[in-house]
Amino acid sequence: MVRSRNIWLVPLLLGGTLMVGCVSNKKYAALETQHRDLAELYQKGQLDLAESRAKIKSLEDQLKYERKNNAALKEAYARLQGSLDKSITQNTQGNVNISKLVDEINASNRYIQHLVNTKNKSDSLNLVLTNNLTRSLSREELRDVDIQVLKGVVYISLSDNMLYKSGSYEISDQADETLRKIAKIIMDYSDYEVLIEGNTDTDPISQPNIRNNWDLSVLRASSVVQALQNKYGVSPKRLTAGGRGEYNPIADNTTVAGKARNRRTQIIITPKLDQFMELIDKAPEAESVPST
Incomplete structure (x- = not known):
């Protein structure tokens, strides 16, 4: 009877052990699942934490920028306030100095009027010189001569085509009549100084015994000087020949x-x-200068 009872206990113990083993595996699986869930939550927490830190850093940078901008605005406000205070002060002082300012404006106006009168006087002098130096020429003759008067100095300009043979410094035949007209102007005022000045373009000269445009310009001026002296009797003491080349x-x-x-x-x-001073005395007043 005892033996039979033991035989029945063995299967029961084995069954109990198997039941204990089955419960432990389920718990283990549940723990694994729980572990995975916790790991995922931890990972998500880490990502959220990194994102929060990045936002905090961005906010800190923005705060720093705004503080700096605020300081600049305060500084600008201080400057504007200072300018306003200065303007108020100057405006107050301006009421005291207004009469002095009016005097300065009046003085400036008088100086401007003086400059205008001087300019008119100078224009009148130029007109007198032009009339005196060209009075021996008819209107038709003046078409062949370009005359300008600047600051009391008379400039008579003649082209090389009128005066010289092509590529040369020899006076052409057609220039005789023109030079005769110029001699009239020069002889009208026998004490005036006369400078003959040659000018060229930039093209190089290729003539024998003429090195460059300097030589050509001086030789042409010398030809005019000698024509005025030898053909029309202008005193050589009054004449100067010069060249400026190109x-x-x-x-x-x-x-x-x-x-x-x-x-x-x-x-x-x-x-x-x-x-020159004598001509200034002869110059008419501005209001009597005829309009051109």
Whole structure:
């Protein structure tokens, strides 16, 4: 009977052990699942924490920028306030200095009027000089002569085509009549100084015994001087020959028309100081100057 009872206990113990083993595996699986869930929550927590830290850093940077901007605004406000205070102070002082300001404006107006009167006087002098120096020429003759008066100095400009043979410094036959007209102007005022000034374009010269445009400009001026002396009786003591080569252009040397204007001879008639002062005395007042 005892033996039989033991035989029944063995299966029961084995069954109980198997039941205990089954419960432990389920718990283990549940723990694993719980562990995975916790790991995922931890990972998500780490990501949320990193994102929060990045936002905090961005907010801190923005706060720093706003503080700096606020400081700049405060500084600008302080400057504006200072300017306003200064303007108020100056406005108060301006009421005291207004009469002085009016006096200064009146003085400026008087000076401006003086400059206007001086300019009118100078224009009147130029008109007197032009009339006196060209009175021997008819209107038709003046078409052949370009005359300008600047600051009391007379400039008579003649093109090389009128005066010289092509590529040469020899006076052409057609220039005789023109030079005769110029001699009239010079002889009218026998004490004036006369400078004959040659000018060229930038094209290089290729003539025998002429090295460059310097030589050509001086030789052309010398030819005019000698013609005025030998043909028309102008005193050589009054005459000066000079050349400026290509270095005093009045037009663009890259165009045919510009080169033609630069190839010129200027006859410059200059009064001496005492004659200049005499002409000033003769100059009419501004209101009597005829309009052109």
